[in-house]
Amino acid sequence: MPEDKSRYTELIGADVPIKVMESGGKALFPGLAIDLDPAGIPQKVEVILQYHKGPRQGVQINPNGETQVNFELAQRDSTNEETTDAQPAIEKFPVVIAQHLILLNGRQPITWDELNTKFAELKNPSKVQPTFYVTRGAMAARRMEDFLKFRSRVLRKGFQFHGFSQGSLSARADYYYDHIQTEADLQPDPADKLTGRIVDLNGKPVADAEVVLITSVPESISYKTYEMALVQGRIRNPIEHRMTRSNSQGEFTLYPPAGEKYYIMALHPEQGFKFDSNEYFASQNEIKLLHWSGLKVNLAKVPEETQTVNLSTRVDARAGWPEISINQYWSDLPAEAQKQQFAYHHIPPINQTLISRVF
Incomplete structure (x- = not known):
């Protein structure tokens, strides 16, 4: 802008996208309106970068060619930043009410009294959201009445939870939990033990990868597709699955189950996704993750309608291995991610993915 700000201040300006290159990034604003003063009075332009803390520079305009502005950007250090806009982390507190047992996190047998004691010991109940999953077997055994009595007792005590909800599981998960009759049934057979390793494309171990055992749906259940849902590269509800996580060495x-065909699926938000059949895994003893695929969908506007996009990645059934449906729902994404217009960054690669438009 000219030094005489009274004449041209904020007269020109535009947002220019940055083209990312290997050496950094480049943006070109084609044209500046300048006052061609023969006296050669210096004129300046101010450039503001829409980056962390918005760095800006005022530089002298070159009237005979390009006016170049260079920024050196340091990587943002999130550890020293205030996070006033971030939502507090809410601790999930899942409890499965099955036909024979109550299971904290789907793994630890617990009684109503013990559960009440755990609630009383919470330091900050406002950051905890207990969620109770009542199985079909529990409903048939009339255990719902016990749950309603417990809920009334908890609410009367005035625990200030973030939320207190009740949900259901898939028929496949219900079948698994309803067949656990004693604590001994939770102990795996040592003869079935299977160990392996998760690595990236360079063969380096991947820690904290989710590893899911996918088996055929029991014969007594008519719907044979193994369903799962992902949210940003993680399993949405681990209670639905038999799964674990890799250690620091990727192990x-x-x-x-002995004598059955199965898949082992591994996923990590940054490192990628892969699943192998038991036959292929036996020859490798490791799963090498592939990079996630991505997708951005543009939808034509429909008057007075709100639209979203859901995804479903399908794996067909074959010779004893089950059909798999891996679903991703726009409504599951956090608010910050939903600001990116229908963009998904964690799509399982190679397999067919269907896009559904939802009104």
Whole structure:
């Protein structure tokens, strides 16, 4: 802008996208309106970068060619930043009410009294959301009445939870939990122990990868597709699955049923996704993750309608291995991610993915 700000201040300006290159990034604003003063009075332009803390520079305009502005950007250090806009982390507190047992996190047998004691010991109940899953077997055994009595007792005590909800599981998950009759049934058979390793494309171990055992749906259940839902590269509800996580060396342990065909699926938000059949895994003893695929969908506007996009990645059934449906729902994404117009960044690669438009 000219030094005489009274004449041209904020007269020109535009947002210009940055083209990312290997050496950094480049943006070109084609044209500046300048006052061609023969006296050669210096004129300046101010450039503001829409980046962390918005760095800006005022530089002298070159009247005979390009006016170049260079920024050196340091990587943002999130550890020293205030996070006033971030939502507080809410601790999930899942409890499965099955036909024979109550299971904290789907793994630890617990009584109503013990559960009440755990609630009383919480330091900050406002950051906890207990969620109770009542199985079909529990409903048939009339255990719902016990749950309603417990809920009334808890609410009367005035625990200030973030929320207190009740949900259901898939028929496949219900079948698994309803067949656990004693604590001994939770102990795996040592003879079924299977160990392996999760690595990236360079063969380096991947820590904290989710590893899921996918088996055929029981014969007594008519719907044979193995369903799962992902949210930003993680399993949405681990209670639905028999799964574990890899350790710092990428190692994991599962207990697949003897004599059955199965898949082992591994996923990590940054490192990628892969699943292998038991036959292929036996020859490798490791799963090498592939990079996630991505997708951005543009939808034509429909008057007075709100639209979203859901995804479903399908794996067909074959010779004893089950059909798999991996679903991703726009409504599951956090608010910050939903600001990116229908963009998904964690799509399982290679397999067919269907896009559904939802009104």
